[in-house]
Amino acid sequence: MRKRVDVLVIGGGIAGISAAARIARHAETVVLEQESALGYHSSGRSATFYHFGIGNDCVRGLTAASSDFFADPPADYADGPLWTEKPALFIADQASLSELEALRVEMDRFIGTVTRVGPQRMLEIVPALKTGEGGIVAGLLDTGGRKLDADALLQANARAFRKAGGTIVFDAPVSAVARAGDRWEVDTPEQGYSARIVVNAAGAWADELAGMAGVRRLGLQPLRRTIIGFAPPAGLDVSGWPFLKTVSEDGFYMLPDAGLLLASPMDVTPHDPCDVQPDDYDIALAAWRVEEATTLQVSRISTRWAGLRSFVADKVPVAGFAPDAPGFFWLAGQGGYGLQTSPAMALAVEALMFDLPWPDQLSRQGLRAEHVRPDRLYRTVQATPSDN
Known part of the structure; x- marks a missing residue:
């Protein structure tokens, strides 16, 4: 029946x-x-x-x-917020400054928590960034970011x-x-x-x-996205670091989580539906992009995984x-x-x-x-x- x-x-x-x-x-x-x-x-x-x-x-x-749901969910869902405060920092090199400005304009239409920041302020927030000539030259700091x-x-x-x-x-x-x-x-x-x-x-x-x-x-279209996790240098407290993301597509994002730094090369590889696993190339690419933009050394990868993000x-x-x-x-x-x-x-x-x-x-x-x-x-x- x-x-x-x-x-x-x-x-x-x-x-x-x-x-x-x-x-x-x-x-x-x-x-x-x-x-x-x-x-x-x-x-x-x-x-x-x-x-x-x-x-x-x-x-x-x-x-x-x-946003209101996450900040104050109904009582039958949860007894407190479903997120925690965590700023976001979007970074750009000289070649991607126009993309950074376009992002600022778009974000300003929805929130009032975004400010333009320069190299000195970015280093105060993420001391490991490589700034100056050939490195990161500007950023957008969003104090309204939240970790779900x-x-x-x-x-x-x-x-x-x-x-x-x-x-x-x-x-x-x-x-x-x-x-x-x-x-x-x-x-x-x-x-x-x-x-x-x-x-x-x-x-x-x-x-x-x-x-x-x-x-x-x-x-x-399902697209594979890879994430790696690695330990920060001994004695370096990264718990207060923001969600960090390049505005260019050939970059990375990174955020602290449970004592590790999680990073993704923002890969968008078409893939059939399955229990997808990370590809060795994308794992290496994530580590390389982190090392190119920061002084961090990804000497040992503690965890890795991949997921499928599907778009129309x-x-x-x-x-x-x-x-x-x-x-x-x-x-x-x-x-x-x-x-x-x-x-x-x-x-x-x-x-x-x-x-x-x-x-x-x-x-x-x-x-x-x-x-x-x-x-x-x-x-x-x-x-x-x-x-x-």
Whole structure:
């Protein structure tokens, strides 16, 4: 016998579980997660930093609209903030000064916490930077940056989801999805389901799930991103260092975490959906770029991992019913900003799924439903390389 539910969310990453927490307020909802834990893939392999140095206007608007949730989450989610204060410093050499200025203009549209800083101030913040001729010459300091806790965020949403009556089923990979009358039939190894609405929150596998269901794909492109962790020099306290990121694409980002420095070469390598592993070249590239821009020596890499960040053509997350498949709801393309935009995207999902008024939090940031609905992509389905 198939289990009948109102809404079946396929995917227990941050996109799926945050949306499910709001959906469950309106309908009986089950989340299917193919792994044994939430956020096993992309959500659990992120640097989890909240900042405005990434994405386009829509992404920055979604990020801004999510800030109140992180600062003061509802009581059924958490009993305190889901972030900690951590400044961000965006750096530029002489060749990328125009990119730095363009970033300042864009960030100033959403926040008032950004100031231009020179070499002396940057060295006070990160003494290991190589500044001056041939090195870093200018930066943007954002005192409004925040470090997110991915696991705390996932568990907060799961807590709210369960309090609303929702159920999470782990180790439940989907083997078949088919339309049957006015419902969707979904098979997993242990249980079959019949749902009025299926939410495709399958991350890097979202296009594959759509193909399985006979729904037109969006042209989703998973891109590999690598992170290494290494110990700072003995006696050097890096705990107060900011999230550090070059404005040029051929650079790196770095931030302190649990006694280590985490760094990424900001690689954007197309990759098939899988339990992706880091490539030796990208590991070495991360270390080299850190050493080129700083006086740090990456003599031993303590940890390394990779994750997949998936984008559609316009690099804006997707939420909404598929035009060609009744009851098939897209929630995909979170790119490298799924965690920091998840509260706003969950609000969008709730409004679009249940035909509710468009949330004021999104309208105030200039966001409209058509910015995230999948309709916009059915004319253009060829993915393009990502932002960092």
